[in-house]
Amino acid sequence: MALVMHSYKGNKNSDKAFIAAEFTGAKIEMPSGFEMGVTNKTPEFIKMNPLGKIPVLETPEGPIFESNAIARYVSRLNGDNSLNGSSLIEYAHVEQWIDFSSFEIYGNIYKWLVPRMGFMPYSVPSEEAAISALKRGLDALNTHLTSNTYLVGHSVTLADIITVCNLNLGFSTVMTKSFTSAFPHVERYFWTLINQPNFKKVVGDVKQTESVPPIKKAGQPAKPKEQPKKKEAPAAEAPKPVEEEEAPKPKAKNPLDLLPPSPMVLDEWKRLYSNTKSNFREVAIKGFWDMYDPEGYSLWFCDYKYNDENMVSFVTLNKVGGFLQRMDLARKYAFGKMLICGSEGPFKVKGLWLFRGTEIPKFVMDEVYDMELYEWTKVDISDEAQKERVSQMIEDAEPFEGEALLDAKCFK
Ligand SMILES: N[C@@H](CCC(=O)N[C@@H](CS)C(=O)NCC(=O)O)C(=O)O
Structure with missing residues (x-):
């Protein structure tokens, strides 16, 4: 009897044994028609692995489950290799x-x-x-x-x-x-x-992921790819519940793209911010207020709710860096400044964000979990003190509210 792998092609746990087989010359078959969630829940399968999990390898001596054990078995089928070391x-x-x-x-x-x-x-x-x-x-x-x-x-x-x-x-x-x-x-x-x-x-060809997948609500797991019809389905096409991305959906337009046009062009502001090397107050800050359009954009202060935890500088910086990375999906619609204030812990994290639209975009609230770690307050631009605070945050004024800046990060 040949070796038979119960799994689907591309499962990273069964790949271990298939790669080991390339080194030892072992032949492993993988029957077509394996259906994840169906085949591995049948009584015959449960006899081979009581958990009903894959992979399982059927051998002439009986079945093996646990992918490392399977790979170890395959690696020793032919003694003439050094897959297990030489001492x-x-x-x-x-x-x-x-x-x-x-x-x-x-x-x-x-x-x-x-x-x-x-x-x-x-x-x-x-x-x-x-x-x-x-x-x-x-x-x-x-x-x-x-x-x-x-x-x-x-x-x-x-x-x-x-x-x-x-x-x-x-x-x-x-x-x-x-x-x-x-x-x-x-x-x-x-x-x-x-x-x-x-x-x-x-x-095959491996490509590094470009983003961390968004959080799916519990109870609504990512759907595996459409199950291929049984008869036409080679095992290679079977769904991969955890490891595979969802089938691409037609891209829905972001509601922010449907807002009435604004005289303020976000990219123009970002360019002005980046290119102003001197007289920042007179050039960039003045330019900002000249172009700011309160009907097409809104400004928000944010304050980290758990500053007491920010005792270690690099952990705090990493936390803010992670937030900015996760905001990547809003780059077309937002500009932000995050100030990490204080010269020793606990550091205070304070931010300023400019968003397209008069509210914080819903997709940002839904997809960036950090949003709920901050208290958000809409800037009232009729209040000169609040406007001044915005200006100071944009220009990394130091000291800021009486404190040195550990760092100031910009999202643009
Ligand atoms: N430790 C096991 C993990 C096996 C495992 O979690 N398999 C997943 C697919 S990658 C599975 O069969 N899940 C189905 C289930 O939990 O019912 C191994 O390395 O083989």
Whole structure:
């Protein structure tokens, strides 16, 4: 009996065994007609894996579940390879990195991604904890890879195969370039191995995600791609519940594009802001108030609600940096300044935002979770004191409200 994999093509957990098979020469079949959520819930499948999860490998000696165990089995089918190292200590190191990448890398990518897909309850603290644990893991991996091409020894081992498959889940879903660029050796390692022929044959062309997926409300999980009709469906087309993006929908027009035209052109303001190098008050600030159109735009102050937590400068800066990154979807419709005030913790985070329209855009409130971490107050431009505060925030006036600025970040 041949080896039979129950899974769908592209599942990053079953890729581990398929890549190992490229190294050992093992032949693994994958029957067509596998339907996620149907085939893996049948009584025959439950006999092979009581959890009804994939992948499962059927072998002449019986079924195996858990993708790492499956990959280990495949890696040992042919003794003539060094996938498990060439000594006892190398074998232990292979196992060490397999556990490391499963718990510290995959586990935290999973905790970041799955709540966003609506399959687990989402909360800001849990996501922040997952991201910070993932960064800690990637940092350790990056340090190891500074002076090592492979995780163990001088050639690919099962540790590399499993780690690259785990990283592939991250690179293709939540780990954008701006996130991974802090780990250059991990990037080099990932892109080098994923493009090696034995990997590429299984995973195909891999593209790094350009954005972190928006949060789906719990109970409304991301729909998997349309189920192909049973008879026509090769297993390769089966839906991928967690890892795959939704089918593209026709792009709805942003309601802000339908507002009456405004004499204020946001890009013109952004250019004026960026190009004014001297006499900022006289040129940029004056220019701003000359062009400001209160019918087509609105100004908002925001104050971080939990300043007491901002004890560590770089954590506070990262928090604000993350907020600005997540605002990327509003670049066409917004300009913002975020001031981090104080010379020691707790730092106060205060912001000023210019939005198209007379209210904060709904899509920003819905999609940028940071919005609810701030108190929002509409600027009353008939109040000269509030206007002056706007001007000072735009020009990074220091001291601001009696305090030094740790940093001032601009969203433009
Ligand atoms: N630790 C398991 C994870 C298996 C797993 O979570 N499989 C998912 C697909 S990637 C699944 O079958 N989910 C269906 C379910 O939870 O019912 C492994 O590495 O094999």
